[in-house]
Amino acid sequence: xxxxxxxxxxxxxxxxxxxxxxxxxxxxxxxxxxxxxxxxxxxxxxxxxxxxxxxxxxxxxxxxxxxxxxxxxxxxxxxxxxxxxxxxxxxxxxxxxxxxxxxxxxxxxxxxxxxxxxxxxxxxxxxxxxxxxxxxxxxxxxxxxxxxxxxxxxxxxxxxxxxxxxxxxxxxxxxxxxxxxxxxxxxxxxxxxxxxxx
Numbered sequence: 001x002x003x004x005x006x007x008x009x010x011x012x013x014x015x016x017x018x019x020x021x022x023x024x025x026x027x028x029x030x031x032x033x034x035x036x037x038x039x040x041x042x043x044x045x046x047x048x049x050x051x052x053x054x055x056x057x058x059x060x061x062x063x064x065x066x067x068x069x070x071x072x073x074x075x076x077x078x079x080x081x082x083x084x085x086x087x088x089x090x091x092x093x094x095x096x097x098x099x100x101x102x103x104x105x106x107x108x109x110x111x112x113x114x115x116x117x118x119x120x121x122x123x124x125x126x127x128x129x130x131x132x133x134x135x136x137x138x139x140x141x142x143x144x145x146x147x148x149x150x151x152x153x154x155x156x157x158x159x160x161x162x163x164x165x166x167x168x169x170x171x172x173x174x175x176x177x178x179x180x181x182x183x184x185x186x187x188x189x190x191x192x193x194x195x196x197x198x
Contacts, residue, residue, distance in 0.1 A: 020196050020197065020198075021196070021197070022194050022195065022196045023194065023195045023196070023197070024193065024194055025064060025073075025176070025193040025194070025195055026049050026190065026191070026193040028044070028047040028191070029044060029047075030044055031044070031049075031062070033064060033065055033066070034062050034063065034064060034065065035062070035063050035064075035065055036060070036061075036062055037060065037061040037062070037063060037093050037095065037096055037098075037177075038056075038058055038059060038060035038061060038095075038096040038180075039054050039055075039056045039058060039060065040052070040053055040054045040056070040058065040059075040060025040180045041053070041054050041060075042060070042062045047191065048078075048189040048190065048191050049062075049178075049189070049190040049191065049193070050187065050188070050189050050190070051085060051178060051179075051180040051186070051187070051188050051190070052180070052186065052187045052188075053180065053183075053184040053185055053186045053187070057182060057183055057184035058096060058182050059096045059098075059179065059180065059181065059182045060096065060179070060180040061088070061093055061096065061098060061177045061178065061179055061180075062177065062178045063088075063091065063093055063175040063176065063177035063178075064175045064176045064177070065175070066175065067090075067173050067174050067175050068089070068090075068175070068176055068195060068197065069090065069147075069173045070147060070148045070149065070197065070198040071089075071145075071146075071147055071176075071195050071196060071197050071198055072144070072145075072146045072195070072196045072198060073087075073089075073144065073145045073146075073176065073193070073194070073195045073196075074142065074143070074144045074145075074192070074193075074194050074195075075087070075142075075143050075144075075190060075191070075192055075193040075194070076140050076141065076142055076143070076190070076191050076192045077105055077140070077141055077143060077188055077189065077190050078138070078139065078140045078141070078188070078189040079105070079107065079137060079138060079141075079187075079188055080138065080187040080188065080189065081185050081186055081187040082107065082181075082183070082185050082186040082187075083105070083106065083107050083137075083186065083187075083188055084105075084106050084107065084110070084180075084181035084183070084186055085105040085106070085178065085179050085180055085181060085186065085188045086102040086103060086104050086105045086106075086116070086178070086179040086181075087102065087103045087105065087143065087145060087176065087177070087178060087179070088100045088101065088102050088103075088118075088175075088176065088177040088178075088179060089101055089103070089145060089147055089174070089176055090147070090169065090172040090173055090174040090175075091174045091175055091176070091177050092174045092175070093175075093177065097119065098118050098119075098177065098179075099118065099119055099120070099174075100117075100118065100172070100174055100177070101115055101116070101117055101118075101124070101152070101169055101172075102115070102116045102117075102118060102179065103115060103143070103145050103154050103162075104116055104127075105143070105188065107137065108132060108135055108137055109129075109132050111123075111126045111127045112127065112132075112134075112135045112141075112156060112161075113127055113131070113134075113143070113154045113155075113156040113161030113162060114126045114127045114154075114161065114162060115152060115154070115162055115164065117168075120168075124164065124166060125162045125164050127161055127162075131156075131159065131161060134156050134157050134159045134161070135156060135157075136157065140191075141156060141157055142155075142156070142157050142158065143155070143156055146198075147169070148198050149170050150165045150166055150167055150169055150170025150171075151164075151165050151170075152164050152165075152166065152169060176195070178190065
């Protein structure tokens with residue numbers, strides 16, 4: 001005997017079965033979809049997105065033109081020279097002053113994968129010494145950032161670094177931004193920036 005399902009149930013089943021679209025934030029060719037803040041260098045070379053200190057040796061940011069609230073972002077980075085950088089989420093920028101939260105990308109023993117709040121509470125989660133060996137200096141590293149509501153998780157090379165809830169983060173929205181730290185002498189390569197909206 002044939003069975004018939006109500007339309008609402010069919011639509012609900014389809015919604016759960018439909019694959020979530022993944023977005024390539026960086027096309028490997030140019031800075032389309034991004035906006036530069038500051039005077040530091042952002043350019044594309046050999047399919048990599050590169051941030052490099054300029055003559056001013058100040059903070060610089062490359063931010064998505066769109067805002068992303070709930071997402072699962074994966075990317076790869078390779079530190080050259082100092083390597084002090086980061087990935088901001090739910091951020092807003094005026095000039096080179098940023099409000100939002102940074103997933104730290106830094107040299108060994110400097111909390112890569114930790115969460116820092118700029119112009120606010122500063123460190124929310126730092127990385128314990130036993131996890132500092134997960135970073136691979138001067139090699140490609142896999143970074144994953146998952147943000148849903150007030151829940152933030154970070155993973156470095158497949159290892160969980162942070163798993164936290166924060167009410168202030170939960171209320172915010174904004175762009176994703178890559179940072180170059182001030183001080184000069186910094187160069188970081190980025191590639192395979194893929195975002196899945198949740």
